[in-house]
Amino acid sequence: MSKTLFEKIWEKHVVDTLPDGTIQLYIDRLYCHEVTSPQAFAGLRSRGLNPFRPERITCMPDHNIPTLGQEKPIEDPISRKQVETLEENAKFYNLTYYGMNHPKNGIIHVVGPENGLTQPGMTIVCGDSHTSTHGAMGAIAFGIGTSEVEMTLATQCIMQRKPKTMRIVVDGKLRPGVTAKDIALYIISQMTTSGATGYFVEYAGEAIRNTTMEERLTICNLSIEMGARGGMIAPDEITFAYLKGREYSPKGKDWDEAVAYWKTLCTDNDAIFDKEVRFHAEDIEPMVTYGTNPGMGMGIKDCIPAMERIDESGRISFQKSLEYMGFNAGEPILGKSIDYVFLGSCTNGRIEDFRAFASIVKGRRKAANVIVWLVPGSWAVERQLKEEGIDKILEEAGFKLRQPGCSACLAMNDDKVPAGKYAVSTSNRNFEGRQGPGARTILAGPLVAAAAAVTGVITDPRDLMN
Amino acid sequence: MKEKITIITSTCVPLPLENVDTDQIIPARFLKATTKEGFGDNLFRDWRFDKEGNPNPNFVLNQDIYKGKILVAGKNFGSGSSREHAAWAIGGYGFRIIVSSFFADIFKNNSMNNGLLPVVVSPEFLSEVFEHVKANPAMTLTVNLPNQTITNNTTKRTEYFEINAYKKNCLVNGLDDIDYLLSNKHKIEEYEKTL
Numbered sequence: 001m002s003k004t005l006f007e008k009i010w011e012k013h014v015v016d017t018l019p020d021g022t023i024q025l026y027i028d029r030l031y032c033h034e035v036t037s038p039q040a041f042a043g044l045r046s047r048g049l050n051p052f053r054p055e056r057i058t059c060m061p062d063h064n065i066p067t068l069g070q071e072k073p074i075e076d077p078i079s080r081k082q083v084e085t086l087e088e089n090a091k092f093y094n095l096t097y098y099g100m101n102h103p104k105n106g107i108i109h110v111v112g113p114e115n116g117l118t119q120p121g122m123t124i125v126c127g128d129s130h131t132s133t134h135g136a137m138g139a140i141a142f143g144i145g146t147s148e149v150e151m152t153l154a155t156q157c158i159m160q161r162k163p164k165t166m167r168i169v170v171d172g173k174l175r176p177g178v179t180a181k182d183i184a185l186y187i188i189s190q191m192t193t194s195g196a197t198g199y200f201v202e203y204a205g206e207a208i209r210n211t212t213m214e215e216r217l218t219i220c221n222l223s224i225e226m227g228a229r230g231g232m233i234a235p236d237e238i239t240f241a242y243l244k245g246r247e248y249s250p251k252g253k254d255w256d257e258a259v260a261y262w263k264t265l266c267t268d269n270d271a272i273f274d275k276e277v278r279f280h281a282e283d284i285e286p287m288v289t290y291g292t293n294p295g296m297g298m299g300i301k302d303c304i305p306a307m308e309r310i311d312e313s314g315r316i317s318f319q320k321s322l323e324y325m326g327f328n329a330g331e332p333i334l335g336k337s338i339d340y341v342f343l344g345s346c347t348n349g350r351i352e353d354f355r356a357f358a359s360i361v362k363g364r365r366k367a368a369n370v371i372v373w374l375v376p377g378s379w380a381v382e383r384q385l386k387e388e389g390i391d392k393i394l395e396e397a398g399f400k401l402r403q404p405g406c407s408a409c410l411a412m413n414d415d416k417v418p419a420g421k422y423a424v425s426t427s428n429r430n431f432e433g434r435q436g437p438g439a440r441t442i443l444a445g446p447l448v449a450a451a452a453a454v455t456g457v458i459t460d461p462r463d464l465m466n
Numbered sequence: 467m468k469e470k471i472t473i474i475t476s477t478c479v480p481l482p483l484e485n486v487d488t489d490q491i492i493p494a495r496f497l498k499a500t501t502k503e504g505f506g507d508n509l510f511r512d513w514r515f516d517k518e519g520n521p522n523p524n525f526v527l528n529q530d531i532y533k534g535k536i537l538v539a540g541k542n543f544g545s546g547s548s549r550e551h552a553a554w555a556i557g558g559y560g561f562r563i564i565v566s567s568f569f570a571d572i573f574k575n576n577s578m579n580n581g582l583l584p585v586v587v588s589p590e591f592l593s594e595v596f597e598h599v600k601a602n603p604a605m606t607l608t609v610n611l612p613n614q615t616i617t618n619n620t621t622k623r624t625e626y627f628e629i630n631a632y633k634k635n636c637l638v639n640g641l642d643d644i645d646y647l648l649s650n651k652h653k654i655e656e657y658e659k660t661l
Contacts, residue, residue, distance in 0.1 A: 015657040016650060020631035024650060026657055036549060038500035047644070052654075064498065078498040085500045129548040129572060143548035145576035147642065155647040157654055161630060163571075193485055194542040197571055227545060229571055293485050293545070313589070317484040317540070410494040419517070431489040431546060433512045 002268035004165050005234050006200050009140045009265065013123045015157055025160050027056070028122040030152045031108045032095075034061040034086040035412070036127025040150035041089040051093050053156045058117055059090040060098040062107045063412045065405030067375050070101040079413065106378020106404045109133040109346035113217060114380050116246030120235035120262040125152055130346045130428060131230070132223040136216035137243070138235030138265050140200070143224065163229045164198055164274035167267070169205035172281035177462040179356065180215035181348055181426065181445030183207065184222035185287035187279060189297035197227030199275065202267060207281035208233060213242035214352040221347045222428055225294040234266040286461060289430045289443040290333055291321040296430075300448060300460050306330040324432055325440050326420070333442070333458050340423035341372045341453040342435070343446060345409040348426035349377025351384045353446040358393045360450035360464055366398035367456030373415055374399055375407040397454070411436045424452040468581040470640040474562055475608040475619070477534035479526055480599045486539055487546035488573065492555040494547075505551050506558025527559075531603040535562045538595050538607075542566075543584075544573025553580045563609050565616065567592045578633050579642065585609055585616050585627050594618060611638055 003011075016024040032040075037059070044051070051057060064079035074080040083100060090097035098104040104111060109130055112118040120138035125131060127149045134141035148158045168187060188195075201223050203216075211219065216233050223231030240259055243249045250258040285299030298304070307329045310318045322329060343349075343357050354376065366372060374394065376382040382404060385391055391401055408415040409427035411434070417423045419438025426449050430441035444452075447461035454464070496508040514525050521528040537556065543566040544552060553576040556564065562582060567589045569577075577584050587595075598605050598620045608617045611634065617624040629637075636642060647654075 016653050018632050022630055022632040024647065024653070026654070035497050039502050039550075042501070043644075049648075063494075076498075082498050082500060127548055127550075129546065131548075143572055145548055145550035145553070145572060145579060147550060147576065147579035147644075151643050151647055154644055155651060155654055157647055159632065159643045159646070193545050194568060194570070197542070197568070224546075224572075227542070227570060293487065295485075313540075313593075314484050316482065320483070410489075412494050412497065429487075429489065429546060431487045433493050434489050437493070437512055437517065 002271040004267045004271045004273060005138065005202055005232060005265055006140065006165050009121055009123065010162065021161065023160050023162055024157050025123060027125050027152050027156055027158060029117060029124045030057045030149070031112060031124070031126035031131070032057060032059040032086065032149065033063055033108050033126070033128060034082045035063045036146050037089070037149055038082065038085045040127070040146045040153055043150040044153050047154070049154050051095065051153045054093055054095050056156060057153070058096045059086055060105055060108055060111060061086050061100055063406045063410065065100050066413050067373070067402035067405050067407050067415055070403045103379050106380065107346045107349060107406055109221065110349055110377030110381065113137060114246070114378060116243055116249035119243065119249070120239060120265050125158065129224040130221050132228070133217050133221040133346055135223065135230045135232035136213065136220040137239055138232060138262065140230060140232065142230040163200040166196060166199040166201045166228070166275040166277065167273045168201055168203050169276070169278045170203070170207040170281055171205050171278065172207055173210070174207055174281045174284065177286055177447060177465055178284050179445040179447055180211055180218040182284055182287045184219045185289065185294065185297040185443060186284045188222060188226045188294050189287070190279065191226040191295070193225060193293045193295040194227040196223070199228050201228045201231040203231055203233050209236070212352060213238055214350045217350065218347055222294070225428060235262045286448050287444065288333060288448060288458060290325065290327055292324055292430055292432050294428065294430060294443060296321065297443070300458065301332070301334055303332045304329055334460065336422070336458045337369070337456060338424050338442070338452050338458060339370060339421040340417050341370055341449050342375070342408040342423055342425040342427060343449050344373065344375030344377060344407050345427035346377065347428045348446050349375060349381065351381050353426065354381070354385045354390050356446040357450040358390045360447055360461055361397040361399065361454050362393050364397055364454040367454055369456045370453055372399055372453045373402055373408055375402045376404045378404050408435050410434060424449050424458070468640045468642060471562060471581060471583050471611050471637045473608065473610045474535055475606055476536045477604060477606055478536035478538045478565070478595070478599060479532045479534055480596055481526055481537065481539040482596045484540035485542045485545055488544060488549050488552040489546055491544070491552040492549065497549060497551050502554045504558065505555035506560065509555040509559045535560065536565060536607055536609070537561045538565045538592070538599070540566065541568040541589070543569050545570040548572045550576045550580070553577045553582050557582045565592070565595070565607070578637060581637065581640065583609065583611060583637060587616060587625050587627065591618065591623065591625050594621065594623065
């Protein structure tokens with residue numbers, strides 16, 4: 001029978017099926033960060049259990065990590081304790097651990113792929129909704145809660161219902177100045193934040209196939225923002241080339257065997273999805289959000305929708321959202337003054353994002369009214385951008401690099417946007433207070449962020465491109 | 467063993483907003499604890515309190531006329547992060563049931579793993595509850611988990627709600643997935659031989 005990519009991997013990981021259809025699913029890889037794991041380890045301990053398959057678990061702190069002064073202990077005692085708790089748990093149970101300031105530390109969703117820990121055909125979970133990122137390599141990867149982290153620690157399995165399948169096809173070719181982030185924000189704006197709830201998404205089509213590995217990571221990262229459990233892209237030569245030679249990638253004969261298997265991981269021609277959606281790459285403009293969820297996005301030159309265009313049941317929320325943002329229905333946001341720019345996160349904290357940002361700011365100067373936080377997704381990204389001389393370009397334009405971590409994406413460390421201030425952010429959520437209490441977030445890709453950083457206002461990056 | 471859920475009749479707390487995300491339920495800066503306790507104090511923190519920590523009188527949790535074990539919210543409740551702290555905050559505050567016309571996936575799982583029952587109702591049922599509770603905050607809802615029904619006791623309107631048999635059994639008996647998985651460990655070891 002013809003199968004989708006999702007079904008091929010899922011079925012291979014079913015340990016048991018209960019009479020009501022609940023699945024006991026085997027997990028190949030568990031990633032743990034410091035925020036969602038302490039209670040899981042405590043639960044394990046209170047049951048008198050040890051991790052069942054410690055070799056399948058990788059731990060690193062990322063959410064609380066300061067982006068300045070990582071050489072010193074974390075100042076905030078509660079943050080420090082959370083990070084130390086992860087370290088103690090990892091050491092106690094002999095789990096792989098990349099601590100703060102370790103050369104392999106970084107945001108877990110950046111580190112997993114760059115070390116070859118994430119591979120096609122795997123099932124991957126982490127107590128973090130952006131685990132969907134890893135689906136870009138042809139894996140089933142999704143976020144779970146702490147109870148499920150504990151289950152995975154204890155048994156390497158979780159209990160799941162099989163999600164429905166959806167294919168999102170993006171045909172055609174992207175216009176210049178349009179990035180992977182714009183594809184994702186466009187799709188979410190069309191689907192709404194709950195439009196893919198209950199589904200696991202496969203992205204396909206010419207525009208998707210033509211993306212680089214890092215662009216795919218950005219697209220899959222944002223799957224959760226339309227409610228999808230995860231998103232995935234069939235592995236191909238781009239995936240294999242990215243993985244070859246990475247630390248945890250198979251080597252020698254094992255590599256050849258792995259690639260032969262990975263090549264079978266694609267949706268069969270006549271396989272049936274529960275839902276199919278199609279978009280055209282030519283319709284996608286550089287995107288920005290204007291509201292307080294990632295579905296409230298529009299082309300950078302568009303106007304915020306007028307109230308009449310909003311469903312009656314959603315008008316209270318829409319109005320509340322615009323009041324929070326200090327915007328009016330029906331107005332454009334192009335040209336609006338902004339206060340902060342954040343480049344980073346598991347969405348846009350990779351080397352290609354820094355290259356894109358640098359391509360706009362090269363030969364220009366940081367706008368005087370803007371505070372800019374440039375936060376590499378990992379130390380590996382930081383080393384790479386120094387190797388390429390990107391740090392010099394940034395410095396000449398008046399920017400400073402910070403140290404890796406989740407940073408202002410969710411402001412658990414000191415990188416908080418003050419109340420009422422506008423931040424153009426390459427992260428993934430513009431929820432109220434996400435970047436600090438009262439902070440106003442405008443989500444965008446690295447080119448729009450760079451254009452805002454040098455002009456101080458919302459600017460179409462295409463106006464600054466040659 | 468978790469607290470069991472069978473039949474609960476209670477007044478309810480209305481939150482007629484859509485897309486209430488996990489950052490509103492419990493902001494990230496309160497996620498730094500290493501235990502599950504105390505999150506209820508910061509439930510809906512930035513809506514419930516002002517910058518100085520004073521209660522916002524316009525927010526429903528600060529209005530004494532609204533109380534109970536049932537939270538009723540607009541569609542797509544719990545979107546966003548996978549933080550189970552959201553379920554701990556709602557449970558920690560004292561809610562046992564959340565009623566909405568639509569829940570985000572991960573939040574729904576997290577709730578059920580913490581003895582907190584998400585009940586999906588039709589948009590009509592939901593808007594009727596919002597209207598009635600506004601007119602009469604003392605109105606009650608009855609949730610019968612064994613029968614999978616929810617009743618608006620003002621109108622006697624009753625709806626059937628879906629929950630899979632496995633999760634229902636866990637909630638009714640206060641069991642969790644780990645108890646089940648540990649009892650099934652031999653199958654995991656058998657499975658691993660095929661890898």
